[in-house]
Amino acid sequence: MATLEIRDLKVSVETDQGTKHILKGVDLSIEQGSIHAIMGPNGSGKSTLAYTIAGHPKYHVEGGSILLDGQDVLAMTVDARARAGLFLAMQYPVEIPGVTVTNFLRTAKTAIDGTAPAIRGWGKEVRESMEALRMDSTFAERNVNEGFSGGEKKRHEILQLELLKPKFAILDETDSGLDVDALKVVSEGVNRAHANSGLGVLLITHYTRILRYIHPDFVHVFVDGRIAEEGGPELADRLEDEGYDRYTGQAELNGTSVG
Amino acid sequence: MSAVTTENTAPTGSAPTETVQHGNKAHSDGGWDATQKGFIPVQTRSGRFKSTDPTEFPSVTGIEAEWKLSPVKLFRPLIDDALDGSTYEFSATDAAGATVEWVDRTDSRIGSTGTPEEKASANAWSTFDRALAITVTSDEHVDLTVARSALGSAARAGHTLVIAKPNSRATVVLQNSGSALLSENVEIIVEEGAQLTLVSVQEWDADAVHLASHFATVGRDARLKHIIVSLGGKVVRVNPSTHLISSGAEAELFGLYFADAGQHLEQRVYVEHVAEHTRSRVNYKGALNGDGAHTVWVGDVLIGPKAAGTDTYEQNRNLVLSEGTRADSIPNLEIETGDILGAGHASATGRFDDEQLFYLQARGITEREARRLVVLGFLSEIVQKVDAGALRDRLKIAIEAELAGVAA
Numbered sequence: 318m319a320t321l322e323i324r325d326l327k328v329s330v331e332t333d334q335g336t337k338h339i340l341k342g343v344d345l346s347i348e349q350g351s352i353h354a355i356m357g358p359n360g361s362g363k364s365t366l367a368y369t370i371a372g373h374p375k376y377h378v379e380g381g382s383i384l385l386d387g388q389d390v391l392a393m394t395v396d397a398r399a400r401a402g403l404f405l406a407m408q409y410p411v412e413i414p415g416v417t418v419t420n421f422l423r424t425a426k427t428a429i430d431g432t433a434p435a436i437r438g439w440g441k442e443v444r445e446s447m448e449a450l451r452m453d454s455t456f457a458e459r460n461v462n463e464g465f466s467g468g469e470k471k472r473h474e475i476l477q478l479e480l481l482k483p484k485f486a487i488l489d490e491t492d493s494g495l496d497v498d499a500l501k502v503v504s505e506g507v508n509r510a511h512a513n514s515g516l517g518v519l520l521i522t523h524y525t526r527i528l529r530y531i532h533p534d535f536v537h538v539f540v541d542g543r544i545a546e547e548g549g550p551e552l553a554d555r556l557e558d559e560g561y562d563r564y565t566g567q568a569e570l571n572g573t574s575v576g
Numbered sequence: 577m578s579a580v581t582t583e584n585t586a587p588t589g590s591a592p593t594e595t596v597q598h599g600n601k602a603h604s605d606g607g608w609d610a611t612q613k614g615f616i617p618v619q620t621r622s623g624r625f626k627s628t629d630p631t632e633f634p635s636v637t638g639i640e641a642e643w644k645l646s647p648v649k650l651f652r653p654l655i656d657d658a659l660d661g662s663t664y665e666f667s668a669t670d671a672a673g674a675t676v677e678w679v680d681r682t683d684s685r686i687g688s689t690g691t692p693e694e695k696a697s698a699n700a701w702s703t704f705d706r707a708l709a710i711t712v713t714s715d716e717h718v719d720l721t722v723a724r725s726a727l728g729s730a731a732r733a734g735h736t737l738v739i740a741k742p743n744s745r746a747t748v749v750l751q752n753s754g755s756a757l758l759s760e761n762v763e764i765i766v767e768e769g770a771q772l773t774l775v776s777v778q779e780w781d782a783d784a785v786h787l788a789s790h791f792a793t794v795g796r797d798a799r800l801k802h803i804i805v806s807l808g809g810k811v812v813r814v815n816p817s818t819h820l821i822s823s824g825a826e827a828e829l830f831g832l833y834f835a836d837a838g839q840h841l842e843q844r845v846y847v848e849h850v851a852e853h854t855r856s857r858v859n860y861k862g863a864l865n866g867d868g869a870h871t872v873w874v875g876d877v878l879i880g881p882k883a884a885g886t887d888t889y890e891q892n893r894n895l896v897l898s899e900g901t902r903a904d905s906i907p908n909l910e911i912e913t914g915d916i917l918g919a920g921h922a923s924a925t926g927r928f929d930d931e932q933l934f935y936l937q938a939r940g941i942t943e944r945e946a947r948r949l950v951v952l953g954f955l956s957e958i959v960q961k962v963d964a965g966a967l968r969d970r971l972k973i974a975i976e977a978e979l980a981g982v983a984a
Contacts, residue, residue: 371938374930399940407938411931415953424949425939460953477939 319349319386319402319484321370321517326381328362328369339365341542342381345519349484352511352518354528354553357539358561363521364408366539367489370519371405372398385485400429402484406474406491413461418473419443421461422480429481446479449509451502468499475506478516485517486510492527504530525557540564621878621910622848626691630655630702633695642694645872645904647840650811651785654759655696659733661703666724673714674746676722678706685709685737689763690791690817697789700733700759707735712746712772719747719964725754729783734760740770740798747773747964753808756784764792766800768822773801773963779974780809788814794854796822803961804860806833806841807974813842813872820847820854820883829858831873832958832971834978835901837866844874845890849883858890861958863951865982867900873923875907879916887917894925895954897947897982948979 328340339362347353357363369376370383372395383390385401393401413421422443427433434442447456450472462470471491478486488507492500508531510516520531528550536552537544538561545564546552627633636655638648648655668676686707692698712718738748750762766772780786786809794800806812818827833841847856862871873892894903907921928950936946955975962968 373934394943395934395937396940396942396946399938405938407935411929411935413932413935413950413953415956416949421936421939421949424941424945425936428940428942428945481939 318515319517320384321347321403321485321519322382322384323366323370324382324384326366326369326383327379328365329377329379330365330375331377338379339376339542340369343542343544345537345544347485347517347519349517350511350515351535352520352531352533353535353537354520354522354533355537355539356522356525356553356556358565359523361539362542363539364489367405367487367519367521370398370403370487371395396428399481399483400431404478404481404483404486406471406478406486406488408490408493410462410470410474412463414463416461417458418461419457422477425477425481443480446476449479450476450506452476467494468496471495471499471503472506475503475510479506479510482510482514483516485519487519487521489521490523491520492522492524500527501530507531525553528553538564620912621846621876621908622880624693626693628687628692628698628701630695630698633698636695646813646842647811650840651696651757651759651787653731653757654785654787655699657731659699659703659731659759661700661705661733663706663708664724664732664734665726666708666722668723669719669721671718671720673716673718673744674710674712674720674748676708676710676720679709679737680706681735683707683709683737685739685765686735686763689765689793690789690819692761692789694789696759696787697761700735701761703733704735704761707737709737709739710748711739711741712744712748712770713741715743715745717745717747719749721749721751721967723751723753725752727754727756727758729755729757731757731759734758736760736762738762738764738772738774740766740772742767743769745771747775749964749967750774750776751779752777752786753779753781754784755781756786756809758785759787760789762788762790764790764800764802766792766794766798768795769797770795771799773803775803775805775962775964775967776814777967777971778804778806778809778812778814780812782808782810784809785811786813787811790814790816792816792818792827793821794818794825794827797824798822799826799828801828801961801963802830803958804831804833804843805971806831806843807978809839809841811840811842813840813844815842815844815846817846818848818856819850820856821850823851823853825851826855827857828961829856830958830961831860831862832955833860833862833871834955834975835862835864835866835869835871836978836981837900838868839866840870840872842872844872844876846876847878847888847890849877849879849886849888852883853885854883855887856890857888859958860892861894861955862892862903863895863897863955863978864901864903865897865978867898869898869901870904871902872904873906874904875921877909877919877921879909879911879913879919881912884913884915885917886913886919889918889920891922893923893954895951896925896927897951947982951979951982952976
């Protein structure tokens, strides 16, 4: 079983107002096959964690480490991380004009596996995954994310997750903007991938809603660039009742005492 | 693509200053400040001097608006010297319902679509011996390719007529390769109810120079799809002028170009809406790679006083793949009647969108492959407009070959 280990991760970004420190020492360990939910208020650094793991050039790692089975993820290029088994389902996937979904999926699968998939078996697999995600077959000939609705973009992300079979998937607010039907379909996709390939999941969300469909083994509450509290699924129930006020109040208090 | 835009930022500071509204700055090429500068803007696009006699044009200095973006010294002979106007070798695919033949320069159809507006065009017009006439009569769709590859490197003139008879249907491909030092005029007559796709493919040798003026008239309820693909040649300048002369006429003008180091690819597109209820779409896309790669796109649209109900949109997009390139992109729109359906234009020149590359790389695709996919995707919008399947596939391969020269 593979492990994704994040230790004392500190990350900053450059903004118009200068360097902004977002992650202030994150420790997190995920075993393959387990589901972790990261919950927290807006601006707490959840998405920064997701994009830093994937290697987006905007985020500067100031300290700490990310290890995938002992391998130094931070030393890898973005594409090497994907080939090593990491997958980021993005909150705002970009359009790639002129590149069809079919072409994109085949190119990505070939890159991940190091060899082109067998034509017949691959076509069938793509069709079946699309059907399971209730995606129309005409989807395959459309350009990547071009003119997709919010829900279509999320289904397309999960389609890739199912087909590329990573070891770990980071889902960055995949639930945001989805109606309940789409949320169910997308959640089923994640659960299938989890059941079929022993996927490890890092589910990043603001709301507890998606946790009705994807059941986490662990819940981490993210506040002001750190994990403020950790626990089992019961922690999510408590957040549902109480919200984040308790934590954000605490963060402000800390800020005052330090300052 | 990430567009390069010019933004005006309001000055900061406590002193009261004039605020500058975003987008309220004069176009660099629009002559909006003409009155302040004390000159009268150029005449309407249709009012330019025209003649088939090169001696009626003043000497070309290279600073004229018409020439200032072109490397004139590389094609002086085409402007000033005597040209070889003899017929040349060509090949044409067999197609029932279409003919290809040399016709005399006194043929009544010659000159029916337009008159040269610059000296090199007039030089060719005055010296060609016979014109190559491509005539389509079939109302069943016809595919025809006329290829020439042995024009040689001596300065020469050419004249081509492409005539789509009433209600005919055809795709005509003009395929250019080999060496050339050519100035030519191409007249395109799309008669009532005809639907013609004309594709002019420039895959010349690296030292070739090719100046072409295309003149098209589109008749009642007729449709012209005009596609320029310029990939090979030292200097390639293809300027299509299209006149929508009868009600219901429609023109779609597409262009695809890929300029490598030291290559100059230019296209000056002109669409004149003469009659009412006419429609035009212009979409040119180009990629530039390597030191001295230069592209020019000028898009003029004139909506004439009688062209009520006009619907027009033109755009140009350029993707810059390396340092040391230059893309000029100048859209112009003149409107002489207020009673139109719509008119607009857009232009953007930019580098790779980093977010597109990140998205592809995050799926395991290497940076080099990701760049290749993005460029192919960018250009494929135009390739998809080519309705001759074999040519479309060949163009994809030709663009892939161009991309082989792009550094990762």
